[in-house]
Amino acid sequence: MDTELTEAKLFELNDLAVKARQLVIETLVEAGSGHSAGPLGMADIFVAFYFHILKHDPKNPEWNDRDKLVLSNGHICPIQYVTMAMAGYFPIEELKTLRKINSRLQGHPSRHYLPGLETSSGPLGEGISQAIGLALAAKLDKNKQYIYCIASDGEHQEGNTWEAIMYAGKNKINNLTVIVDRNNIQIDGFTEDIMPLEPFKDKYESFGWYVLEVDGNNIHAFEETVREARAIFNKPTVIIAHTIPGKGVDFMERNYLWHGNPPDVVEVPGSPAKGDQAKIALAELRTLQGKIESEHQ
Amino acid sequence: MLNPNLKLNSKIFDEDVEKKATREGFGKAIVSLGEKDQNVVVLTADLSESTRTEEFAQKFPDRFFECGVAEQNMAAIAAGLAIAGKVPFISSYATFSPGKNWETIRTTAVYNQANVKVAGHHSGIMTGPDGCTHQATEDIAITRCWPKMTVLVPCDSIESQKITTWAGEYKGPVYLRYSRDKSVVMTTEETPYDGKVQEFWISENPQVTIFATGHELYYGLLAAKELESAGIMVNVVNVASIKPLDEIGILELVNKTGAAISVEDHQVAGGLGGALAELFVAKKPIPMEFIGLQNTFAESGSPKDIIEKYGMGKTAIMEAVKKVITRK
Numbered sequence: 001m002d003t004e005l006t007e008a009k010l011f012e013l014n015d016l017a018v019k020a021r022q023l024v025i026e027t028l029v030e031a032g033s034g035h036s037a038g039p040l041g042m043a044d045i046f047v048a049f050y051f052h053i054l055k056h057d058p059k060n061p062e063w064n065d066r067d068k069l070v071l072s073n074g075h076i077c078p079i080q081y082v083t084m085a086m087a088g089y090f091p092i093e094e095l096k097t098l099r100k101i102n103s104r105l106q107g108h109p110s111r112h113y114l115p116g117l118e119t120s121s122g123p124l125g126e127g128i129s130q131a132i133g134l135a136l137a138a139k140l141d142k143n144k145q146y147i148y149c150i151a152s153d154g155e156h157q158e159g160n161t162w163e164a165i166m167y168a169g170k171n172k173i174n175n176l177t178v179i180v181d182r183n184n185i186q187i188d189g190f191t192e193d194i195m196p197l198e199p200f201k202d203k204y205e206s207f208g209w210y211v212l213e214v215d216g217n218n219i220h221a222f223e224e225t226v227r228e229a230r231a232i233f234n235k236p237t238v239i240i241a242h243t244i245p246g247k248g249v250d251f252m253e254r255n256y257l258w259h260g261n262p263p264d265v266v267e268v269p270g271s272p273a274k275g276d277q278a279k280i281a282l283a284e285l286r287t288l289q290g291k292i293e294s295e296h297q
Numbered sequence: 298m299l300n301p302n303l304k305l306n307s308k309i310f311d312e313d314v315e316k317k318a319t320r321e322g323f324g325k326a327i328v329s330l331g332e333k334d335q336n337v338v339v340l341t342a343d344l345s346e347s348t349r350t351e352e353f354a355q356k357f358p359d360r361f362f363e364c365g366v367a368e369q370n371m372a373a374i375a376a377g378l379a380i381a382g383k384v385p386f387i388s389s390y391a392t393f394s395p396g397k398n399w400e401t402i403r404t405t406a407v408y409n410q411a412n413v414k415v416a417g418h419h420s421g422i423m424t425g426p427d428g429c430t431h432q433a434t435e436d437i438a439i440t441r442c443w444p445k446m447t448v449l450v451p452c453d454s455i456e457s458q459k460i461t462t463w464a465g466e467y468k469g470p471v472y473l474r475y476s477r478d479k480s481v482v483m484t485t486e487e488t489p490y491d492g493k494v495q496e497f498w499i500s501e502n503p504q505v506t507i508f509a510t511g512h513e514l515y516y517g518l519l520a521a522k523e524l525e526s527a528g529i530m531v532n533v534v535n536v537a538s539i540k541p542l543d544e545i546g547i548l549e550l551v552n553k554t555g556a557a558i559s560v561e562d563h564q565v566a567g568g569l570g571g572a573l574a575e576l577f578v579a580k581k582p583i584p585m586e587f588i589g590l591q592n593t594f595a596e597s598g599s600p601k602d603i604i605e606k607y608g609m610g611k612t613a614i615m616e617a618v619k620k621v622i623t624r625k
Contacts, residue, residue: 070377110408111380111409112408112409112410118380119376119377119380119405119409120404120405120408120409121404122404123400123401123404125369126369126373126401126404126405129369129370129372129373129374129376129377129401129405130373130374130376130377130380130405131377132370132374132377133373133374133375133376133377133378133379133380133381133385134377134378134380134381135377136362136374136377136378137377137378137381137382137383138381140338140359140360140383141381141382159369160367160369160370160373160401163364163365163367163369163370164370164373164374166365166367167364167365167367167370167374
């Protein structure tokens with residue numbers, strides 16, 4: 001983040017995001033279970049963090065002055081594992097062990113197993129609280145690191161999430177930025193049908209937060225929004241990142257039935273047949289990658 | 298007789314024996330821990346007075362975090378603080394913490410082996426008049442089942458201070474169980490504490506070993522004294538560490554008697570009794586009787602009246618001893 005986002009860098013990040021999506025599909029197929037839509041929708045944001053925004057050292061994950069990225073909605077961990085592997089935390093090859101016995105890549109992330117994860121997560125609603133704890137400790141230690149927390153929109157149905165939002169607002173936790181993956185889906189359907197969250201922005205503002213909204217699939221816009229968030233000193237900041245679940249794979253986009261399933265395990269109405277799903281998804285992502293590369297040239 | 302090696306309170310059976318709540322020992326210990334270690338922090342959920350964190354808050358305002366009535370948030374903030382190197386104590390009533398926020402503690406503190414100390418106050422029926430909702434009687438069961446968790450129950454206010462200090466210096470998650478009402482001070486500053494079981498009452502050729510935890514230990518001592526005058530010899534043992542359980546020490550003691558009683562202010566299911574039964578069935582099957590709440594919630598009333606009505610006092614213990622002898 002200390003360096004400017006040049007056009008060349010932006011191309012590199014967009015290219016990495018498509019590669020990350022391909023690795024997500026391959027990793028999920030190998031695992032045979034896991035979530036598809038969230039990881040694909042959040043690929044751009046994770047690439048932006050691990051390759052541009054975070055001050056971190058993949059070879060020294062416990063570096064004391066690193067920025068800390070807390071993943072609250074642990075079920076989208078395939079995209080975190082993929083981008084961490086691409087950034088050099090562990091070999092890409094290890095992605096094949098996801099969800100298998102003796103793996104460091106647990107089905108939901110565990111810092112007990114994998115260095116570089118700030119917390120363990122999966123049960124929803126706990127991430128923002130833990131990020132507040134990290135932020136309070138940074139203040140006590142006079143450490144200038146930034147604390148980021150990625151949370152889902154669905155987990156704003158948890159009471160714990162609002163307990164945390166209330167606490168951070170009251171205590172002006174200004175070294176914390178929350179990024180909400182506003183993709184509008186959850187396991188049972190669309191968030192506004194299951195348990196409406198709108199007016200989402202107003203809710204955060206009424207709890208004393210500074211609210212920014214952005215297209216979460218636009219790395220350039222997201223990067224600028226994070227810069228703006230870091231400039232806010234009197235409040236905690238939330239970035240409501242509007243993302244397209246399943247982004248990059250046409251038949252998965254905006255379809256909540258792809259929230260909790262990997263490719264080639266179930267038949268999904270309106271999607272290719274089981275056995276063709278991964279193949280078609282990967283072909284589409286390769287085409288997308290070709291497009292990005294030719295546009296750049 | 299009282300074990301002279303433990304330097305127990307010599308006035309223990311006197312009418313005017315000192316009584317003090319175990320939460321007082323907690324309040325003192327966190328202040329001295331805070332003086333020694335800058336990393337010690339305390340969080341509460343709108344219960345700073347009754348859980349005795351006020352003095353810490355006054356002395357170290359920067360290291361005290363008032364979370365409001367939000368136990369899950371308090372637990373997870375503490376986990377974040379611990380992951381970043383702090384030593385957080387979270388202080389609330391045990392029915393709410395580790396009760397209401399059980400899964401939060403499981404995931405964010407215990408699974409991570411984060412250095413969080415869960416101080417569960419108002420445990421057991423010593424919260425008498427408030428009624429069942431505020432009497433935590435399942436907290437040992439729900440914490441001792443966690444892998445690598447430490448679960449400690451002080452028997453009086455002096456042991457409470459020692460145990461809290463030990464927990465603050467130990468690295469790893471700990472559950473600490475405190476009571477609201479005053480109870481007999483059985484130990485002295487000179488009584489050693491090392492996490493092992495301690496024979497508070499000893500007899501020559503004992504027939505039964507009474508294992509007790511928390512303030513209920515006192516009723517075990519009263520029963521032992523009266524049984525002795527009736528010619529029935531027992532030993533009474535303080536089990537302050539429910540987890541890890543001092544298995545070697547406990548098995549050595551029952552090798553002498555071949556019969557055991559568990560005594561606790563908790564459901565007999567899953568508490569000290571459950572922990573001992575698991576050990577005995579695996580290592581030394583012996584007859585055993587259980588004193589505590591027997592598959593029932595308690596109710597409002599003075600602790601004395603509840604103990605009487607629910608069979609957790611001296612008379613119930615004496616009957617259990619006689620019964621277990623017949624089963625030998």
